[in-house]
Amino acid sequence: MDNGICQACGASGGPLMKFSLGKDFFGRPYDRLSPSSDQSPKWYCAACSMHKNLQRDFRDIRAEYDKLSAGQGSELSKGDEFLRASVRLREIMTILSAAQEPSTLLAGQDVKLLMERLNTATMPV
Numbered sequence: 001m002d003n004g005i006c007q008a009c010g011a012s013g014g015p016l017m018k019f020s021l022g023k024d025f026f027g028r029p030y031d032r033l034s035p036s037s038d039q040s041p042k043w044y045c046a047a048c049s050m051h052k053n054l055q056r057d058f059r060d061i062r063a064e065y066d067k068l069s070a071g072q073g074s075e076l077s078k079g080d081e082f083l084r085a086s087v088r089l090r091e092i093m094t095i096l097s098a099a100q101e102p103s104t105l106l107a108g109q110d111v112k113l114l115m116e117r118l119n120t121a122t123m124p125v
């Protein structure tokens with residue numbers, strides 16, 4: 001770590017973790033989706049690094065939902081992935097609502113909205 005400041009909330013003094021994107025929620029290597037975003041790993045405090053993971057999964061699921069609702073090929077058109085995504089969103093929501101302070105990275109409202117949309121989407125067979 002260079003200067004010891006969390007790049008999301010600016011906290012300093014605590015242990016920082018390096019965040020690198022790796023694979024996305026659907027197990028695809030990230031650089032295929034966003035070539036530049038994994039080039040410069042960032043440093044986050046423990047709480048932000050956890051929220052960063054939630055944010056990544058949330059974005060992956062939302063992107064696939066957008067494709068699904070646009071009638072394009074989507075990971076969510078597979079029944080088991082759809083189910084996994086719904087469960088993960090519920091998990092994210094639970095973690096967010098249990099947090100002492102609102103996340104600087106992910107708004108609970110956005111997660112709630114996506115959950116509602118998924119609930120009304122037709123579950124693929």
Ligand SMILES: [Zn+2]
Pocket residue numbers: 006007008009010011044045046047048049
């Ligand atoms: Zn932080």
